[in-house]
Amino acid sequence: MSAPHVEEAGARGPLLLCLHGIGSSSAAFAPQLAGLAEHARVLAWDAPGYGKSPDPEGPLDLDGFADAAAGVIRSYGPSAHVLGVSWGGVIALRLATRHPDLVDSLIVADSSAGSGADEAKAAAMRARAAELADSGARAFAERRGPRLVSDLADASLVARVVDTMADAVRLPGYGYAAESMAGADLRAELSAVTAPALVVCGDRDTVTGVEASQVLAGGLHKTAYVIVKDAGHLANQEQPERFNAWVLSHLHIVTR
Template identity: 75%
Template sequence: MTAAGPGDRAPAAVHVEEAGTAGPLVLCLHGIGSSSAAFAPQLAELSAYARVVAWDAPGYAASPDPAGPLTLDDYADTAAGLIRARGGSAHVLGVSWGGVIALRLAVRHPDLVASLVVADSSPGSGTEAGKAAAMRARADELAASGPEAFAAARGPRLVSPGAPEDLVRRVVATMAGSVRLPGYAYAAESMASADLRAELPSVTAPLLVLCGAEDTVTGIEASQEIAGAVHKSAYVIVKDAGHLANQEQPGRFNAWVLAHLRITARIPESAPTTEQELTPCL
């Protein structure tokens, strides 16, 4: 479905995939080279316990192109609009760039964020001039090579060296079908401009930080920096996973997310049967 995100600054229409009819709301925000398709394992498993919503960010995959450039605040405000449209608050799961958006969302709209799961992310690429320049250069790379070649070059780096070939193919195909200009350029600029280090201590929502043990994109140190700066946080390394831990090790990843939701949303230990119903805990 496509829904309007009534954000505070620059609302944008976004396509979302949804699964589950009861329980707490879990909003999934994908990485800069992906889409809602990246959360297929979470939509399938977590929806037994929660209402799971995964967006295609503005200008990605099935979402229309935004009318103009978007800042990190604009992405956060659009995500806030999706939460408001569903009532209450959400447990926000952000991967990589999606994690940066999730953290900014928690600072700008603390009343809408019940808890956070930030996976394979960082405080932003604006923490170092070299990282910011490399992030901005990606838009030119996409323009020069096109989505298919761009994805073929970048996709395999996002998983561990031991990842199965079918996963690599899925990651590349998802990227090729998700990224385009100008949306990717707007996202890259939002990431290049982001340095959340000063505001991380103001995040009040309970935070679970997950990072693939073999993540060489953002890396373990960046995840540790996030966890160390937020007061109510836990940090977990996901074995045998690269940058896309939620896709490479979905069983382990989902188990940690469910453990987090049992604490923060009081979901049951096991999925309800057809005779049972989850009580929303927002």
């Protein structure tokens, strides 16, 4: 499989790989690429089949996406701290159990254990590929993007979220991603994660929600759990200064 596209910032400090949500791309981490570059070597990928990354040669499951992320780490390596937002957090958790030697720590933001624990959520996730095929990326993004931020978000952020989604998603990659989420229920493997973790959630996240983050925090052994005030599902974009401060605090603790 061809290497995914990666945006880079920063020349020194710990390596931090950022994995975006299911409707997004590396563009979602612009606030982290800008705000953390003085303190870390920040990488943000376009997942296989997203944005500027080539389409995968065949179907990818959750293990396949985790292995692709492992390949990115190895190309910069030898290991990295991994920040995953939403679907990216699910990939990060699987990466941490599948390739524990590559993961120094985790930051899992506005995420969940996957949609596989709930039949209705899994079915809705699987239906997204057909919705994208029927409506096209722009209309798909205009329907889905605004709900990812809170009612406090300004119009410019909503527009950026919609534009990022419209530019990022396409088939077959989005369909593979949706299936990887629909089939995932990581609750039983959380206790196998050995890397220290920070679980972050916006207090106004209505997509995965605070409860899903609490499940992750409760299932992980070496974990801290924090709430980002006045943020929806995309806390890293809606409250970047607060979010970045928590990330830097975590990195300081785990690297000292």
